Amino acid sequence: MPDVTKAETTDSARVDAVAPPAVDAPAKESGKKSEKTRSLWGDAWYDLRHRPMFWVSSVLLVLLVVIAVFPGWFTSADPRDGDLVNHYLGKPELGHFFQPDWFGYDQQGRSIYSRVIHGTRASILVGVFVTAAVTLLGGLLGMLAGYFGGWVDSVISRIVDIFFGLPFLLGTMVVLNAFAERKVYVVILALACLGWTSIARVTRSSVITAKQADYVTAARALGAGTTRILFRHVMPNAIAPTIVVATIALGGYISAEATLSFLGLGLSDPTISWGIDISEGSKVIRDNPHALLFPAGMLSLTVFAFIMLGDAVRDALDPKLR
DSSP: OOOHHHHHHHHHHHHHHHSOOTTHHHHHHHHHHHSOOOOHHHHHHHHHTTOHHHHHHHHHHHHHHHHHHOGGGTOOSOTTOOOHHHHTTOOOOTTSTTSTTSSOBOTTSOBHHHHHHHHHHHHHHHHHHHHHHHHHHHHHHHHHHHHHOHHHHHHHHHHHHHHHTSOHHHHHHHHHHTOSSOOHHHHHHHHHHHSOHHHHHHHHHHHHHHTTSHHHHHHHHTTOOHHHIIIIIIHHHHOHHHHHHHHHHHHHHHHHHHHHHHTTSSOOTTSOOHHHHHHHHGGGTTTOTHHHHHHHHHHHHHHHHHHHHHHHHHHHHOGGGO
16 A cells, blocks of 8 residues: 555645745735835825936026015115216126126116016016916816816806917907006016916816826716816826926916016106116117126026026926927
């Protein structure tokens, strides 16, 4: 009679020798669980941190914000104090860093450097608040049109088409002419009235794409309300293109304010604006170009910084551009 116990022992030993150790499987699974998957925003931030253009533009913008909030840290000269006797169109003293005569004087004897520093506040305020206003208004209307569709989309889209058909600067001039005194908040209101259409179109397209996703269908099937679906599921996944457009447009609104002030339809004295100084400097550009070049250069640098930031954010949020 054969020895059954010995045969079973031999077979089990062979199986144990062939089978892989069972301890490695949990280890691999735990290793996979420990790996963290970055979200869209986390992946975008990771990409932004490795872009020199993002850091250059961010440093410039932080500096501009500090100048706008604390202009007294950079100059002690009064930007409205003119001395026609001693400082009429005085030439720049490029070696006198941060002094009133660093950029020279304008035709009213005022320090151009001091006016460039103090003019930063009006431009930054106009750019930031106009961008915030058009993003809220255009983003809300675009989200409603894209999510509900039907007659809601038709009505909002026709309103957008009407406003989009109006020339931006011309319409803003008409609005500003209705006010006798044009202060910063008046210019913000005029620019915001006609500047929200692009944001609305971009947001509408993004929401239409996002609402067709599986997670929105699942949330609706589980009984989630419209408000919850819009603000918890659709908006976080559709807002990236809106942020990109708003960041790039911010520099455009600063340019629009300077253009209106240059034409005499934007900010006016006693408000200090780069557009006003550019307008006055253009009258003496042949013999005294410094009266025009320094405020125009500051305006160009600010717009350039916002455009660089917008390009960096766009490249980081759009995987197709990587």
